[in-house]
Amino acid sequence: MAAIDAGFVDPEAFVRERDGHQEMDLLVSGVHCAGCISRVETAMQAFKGVRKARLNLSTGRLALEWDGPASQAHAMVRKLSEIGYPATPFEPETGADPTSLEEKRLVRAMAVAGFATANTMLFSVSVWSGADMGDITRDLFHWLSALIVLPTVAYSGRPFFTSAWKALSHRQVNMDVPISLAVLLACGLSLYEMFAGNGHTYFDAAAMLLFFLLIGRWLDSRLRAKAGAAARRLAAMQAATANRVDEQGHVKAVPAREIRPGDTLLIAAGEKVAVDAEVVSGSSQLDAALVTGETRPLEAQKGTEIFSGMVNLGAPLTVKATARKDDSLLAEITRLVEAGEQSRSRYVKLADIAARLYVPIVHSLAALTVIGWLMLGAEIDQAIINAIAVLIITCPCALALAVPAVQVVASGRLYRSGILVKSGDALERLAEADAAAFDKTGTLTMGKPQLVNRSEISEADVQLAAMLARTSRHPLSRAIADPAGMGRAAENVTEVAGGGLEAVIDGETVRLGSAGWLGIDAAGDAASEVWLKKGDAVPVRFAFTDVAREGAGDAVREVEALGLPAQILSGDHQGAVAGMAAQLGMDHFRAGLKPAEKIAALTAAKEDGRRVLMVGDGINDAPALASAHVSMSLASASDISQAAADFVIQRDRLSAIPEAIIIARKAKRRVLENFGLAVIYNMIAVPLAVFGFVTPLVAAIAMSASSLLVTLNALRLSR
DSSP states (O other): OOOOOGGGEEEEEEGEEEEEEEEEEEESSSSSSHHHHHHHHHHHTTTEEEEEEEEOOOOOEEEEEESSOHHHHHHHHHHHHTTTTTEEEEOOGOOOOTHHHHHHHHHHHHHHHHHHHHHHHHHHHHHHOOOOOOHHHHHHHHHHHHHHHHHHHHHTTTHHHHHHHHHHHTTTOTHHHHHHHHHHHHHHHHHHHHHHHHHOOOHHHHHHHHHHHHHHHHHHHHHHHHHHHHHHHHHHHOOOOEEOOOOTTTTEEGGGGGOOTTTTEEOOOOOBBBOEEEEEEOOOEOOOHHHHHHSSSSEOOTTTTTOOOOOOOOEEEEEEEESSSGGGGHHHHHHHHHHHHHHHOOOHHHHHHHHHHHHHHHHHHHHHHHHHHHHOOOHHHHHHHHHHHHHHTTTTTTHHHHHHHHHHHHHHHHHHHHEEETTTTHHHHHHHHEEEEEEEIIIIISSSSSOOOGGGOOOHHHHHHHHHHHOOOOHHHHHHHHHHHHHOOOOOOEEEETTEEEEEEEEEEEEEEEEHHHOOOOOOOOSSSEEOOOOOHHHHHHHHEOOOOOOHHHHHHHHTTOOOOOOEESSHHHHHHHHHHHHOOOEEEOSSOOOOHHHHHHHHHHTTTTEEEEEEEGGGGGGHHHHSSSSEEOOOOOOHHHOSSEEEEEGGGGHHHHHHHHHHHHEEEEHHHHHHHHHHHHHHHHHHHHTTTTOHHHHHHHHHHHHHHHHHHHHHHGG
């Protein structure tokens, strides 16, 4: 899509008026760090009347609110373009990945840098090896290296050069500034040495440095793409259209974003609810797993409140919209997921602090090295060579690898145990966890109703009930039909919304449904139930419950033994949650929670100083998974939950949870050891470089050796 600032799209078309102020969501390109976020938000907050300017790093979504005319959108979009962050309309329902273009550019740049590194090293090894080589051959190798590396630096260095220029143009510095300076100085000095006919050039160091830095930038881009997938998929799940009923009773399909509170809508059977609404007429059952996580359908009748994303399983419903699409529950879940990811990205890591200190310190140290050597009477080229050695040897590769190296090794070990690690700092946060919260349905339990009184029902009654159940999509019907296997389905079945199924089989009326519909006086209990009634025969009760997942009790006890007291946070009803908590020996649980209420529970725990590990599986768990200190999801969970979680447990083996905690704690110890090794390396290497004992080549070797040492220490985790 063309950028809005280019004039192809009118920005005002995407402005929404709400409660007297204006709102607009934009997809901003070129954002890849906290500094970018700060520049964009600061530029927007400089406009008069701006209430809110919030940029999400994972999704690229810039949410703007301001008091004033909608026409101000033009100036805002122009400003974004001026500071180097072009914007397009934010339309997540298209499922577009805002980082895909950036990733393709990085892959191309990485491939070019890798090619240049491999070929330049062929010439460099020959030159540096000390082989008997004439001046003409050596100069030829230098010229060939220059012809390979200089175009490569111009092309592959653009991500760093562009970022450094943006920072400098706004009177700021970032990590890309010294990196760009070292690469350009290495190339510039190499050209000087080559034209002067000297024997030392550093084209290989420039190409190799770019190659490894591009690998890191690409991995960071991949992580952000995965982190934003949850919110994009959630937004894409919202119904794109809705059937609006006008005053004359005519039904017309309109885009869901045009629906306003008070509009009358028709929800057909099998249709997804587009916006939050209240039932005006009709009765049906809806798949409400999105909101509550329960396997039981929601009984909807006049006055029932329903939410966007629910699916109508039965008869048509006439409803009155109570919210716009952007204010509905599914949109709120999307925002909650984004908020959780954004807060997580704002954690200040030790490596980030060191990196910020690195820029001014190293620049000053390199400058002082040049000045000091010139004052001692050294030639200018010798002073610059020593300064380049300082820039290279202090490149924070070991510091930058201290965490990622451990993460890679630990992630590989967890993968072999059937646990996928999805978030960059997930292991660190898991090691810090001191409390655990579990969803019930689908996490601690199988997530499907199962017949629990099969021994009390005759085979004939089971097969009779299955004949009716095979014609229905109702979860309790499937719980009867699926275990019964293949067989004959009843003909001419009538499904009564909120009641059950009815048909004539072998000349007798057979009904399968709720006690109330069949006129049966049943007290009921925590388990769901349906009744089978054949003619005047005594009704037969089919009782269902969601059984605990294998090993759930042992997993909870092992987690608590590791110092993480556990509780259940569920959207299911009180009786079902209490029964499961008692079965698993858990004393603390909360039932009937909506997504925002689960987040509130986690926030309260955080305010009490607890770092909670959240384990869930449903779409309604996604916001809690994103906002928890650390989170896990099962392989059988919804795509949204898997995208929002930090870990995905394959084969749904809950015993993997305590195993992951143990490995994460070991990984944290290795990270601290690596930080110590990186500090010791710099304490030794930097003085040697400053005093001229280290050439740029030796500096590059030392830098690589420090990285290798850190990696070898991380590999101890794989044992």
